[in-house]
Amino acid sequence: MLKVEKKVIGNLEKCYAMAVLKYQGKDHFLVAAEKANQCRMYSLGGELEEVVWNEPGGVMTMVQVPETDGQFLATHKFYSPNDSKEARIIIAEPKGKNDWKVRTLVNLPFVHRFDIIQKNGVSYLLACTLKSDHEYKDDFRSPGKVYAAVLPADLSGLDEEHPLKMKVIKDGMTRNHGYCRCSKDGRDGSVISCEEGVFWFEAPDAPRGEWKIEQLCDEAASEAMLIDLDGDGEEELFTMLPFHGDTIRIYKKCGNAYAAVYEYPEKLEFLHAISGGNISGEPTVVVGHRKGERRLLAFRSDKKGGYTAECLDEHTGAANLLHYTDGSKEMLLATNREIDEIAMYTLQEKE
Numbered sequence: 001m002l003k004v005e006k007k008v009i010g011n012l013e014k015c016y017a018m019a020v021l022k023y024q025g026k027d028h029f030l031v032a033a034e035k036a037n038q039c040r041m042y043s044l045g046g047e048l049e050e051v052v053w054n055e056p057g058g059v060m061t062m063v064q065v066p067e068t069d070g071q072f073l074a075t076h077k078f079y080s081p082n083d084s085k086e087a088r089i090i091i092a093e094p095k096g097k098n099d100w101k102v103r104t105l106v107n108l109p110f111v112h113r114f115d116i117i118q119k120n121g122v123s124y125l126l127a128c129t130l131k132s133d134h135e136y137k138d139d140f141r142s143p144g145k146v147y148a149a150v151l152p153a154d155l156s157g158l159d160e161e162h163p164l165k166m167k168v169i170k171d172g173m174t175r176n177h178g179y180c181r182c183s184k185d186g187r188d189g190s191v192i193s194c195e196e197g198v199f200w201f202e203a204p205d206a207p208r209g210e211w212k213i214e215q216l217c218d219e220a221a222s223e224a225m226l227i228d229l230d231g232d233g234e235e236e237l238f239t240m241l242p243f244h245g246d247t248i249r250i251y252k253k254c255g256n257a258y259a260a261v262y263e264y265p266e267k268l269e270f271l272h273a274i275s276g277g278n279i280s281g282e283p284t285v286v287v288g289h290r291k292g293e294r295r296l297l298a299f300r301s302d303k304k305g306g307y308t309a310e311c312l313d314e315h316t317g318a319a320n321l322l323h324y325t326d327g328s329k330e331m332l333l334a335t336n337r338e339i340d341e342i343a344m345y346t347l348q349e350k351e
Contacts, residue, residue, distance in 0.1 A: 009046035023070030032059035113179035144176030275321035288318030
């Protein structure tokens with residue numbers, strides 16, 4: 001059982017995306033809004049340090065550029081699945097206190113999640129679009145895609161007039177919503193979830209090589225991650241399904257396929273947030289849902305072939321979660337979008 005201490009560190013309307021940022025020799029974290037609102041930088045202790053921008057917002061993802069002092073990429077102008085035709089990935093870099101330069105890396109309509117993957121000394125930008133076009137509200141007839149490109153070490157020559165050129169590596173991904181950086185069989189990669197199922201993406205060994213893409217299951221999923229919860233040395237596939245759905249299901253590897261072994265008995269309306277890792281030495285997945293009781297739940301193995309769920313908070317409605325350590329403290333940061341609350345949870349085992 002976990003002991004939870006909660007601290008509300010700020011309020012930001014429709015707070016959504018988060019990322020850890022190494023800047024001036026220290027770790028900080030960023031919090032940005034889904035709608036037209038701020039991006040802020042906080043200390044790991046929760047003190048507001050800087051405002052990176054005031055608008056346009058529409059931030060689904062933020063990722064630091066490797067080996068830089070505070071430079072990061074972010075999505076802009078993805079305000080909702082129905083208002084994201086002008087979405088893009090931008091570069092933000094610090095010039096001074098509360099002074100950040102922002103420019104476009106690439107215009108990519110409907111871009112929702114992205115990441116920077118490193119392999120054999122090369123950085124790759126992997127970007128996922130929720131859809132490719134629409135004509136009316138909730139129109140998902142044009143499936144999303146996954147794009148990739150080698151990301152140069154020096155981004156100074158890239159802007160809206162000289163964008164990064166990206167290549168489609170997979171299409172036909174309806175409601176292409178879920179993304180998680182994971183490890184599988186000792187290899188680093190990405191788990192991407194859509195209506196057609198859950199897929200594993202692994203970067204090529206060299207820039208001109210092909211991405212390895214493997215389908216893990218064919219269930220329509222909103223989010224998924226690979227994590228060894230039961231400690232048997234092989235990752236389970238933890239899923240939230242379907243799109244913005246209400247079901248939590250866990251799969252285990254059986255031969256060359258994944259088979260469902262657990263389903264949480266309650267329906268959790270509008271599942272959205274997910275984070276996982278070792279918390280107090282125990283493999284743990286924490287999820288949040290945005291309607292109904294809007295709870296924050298921690299899932300672990302019961303050591304008997306099943307799984308347990310523990311409620312950490314409720315009536316919050318987390319859009320995203322970020323697990324990190326601050327010295328010896330295990331921390332969980334939540335953008336509780338439904339109540340405009342940025343919350344920090346300190347987690348430790350109960351004695």
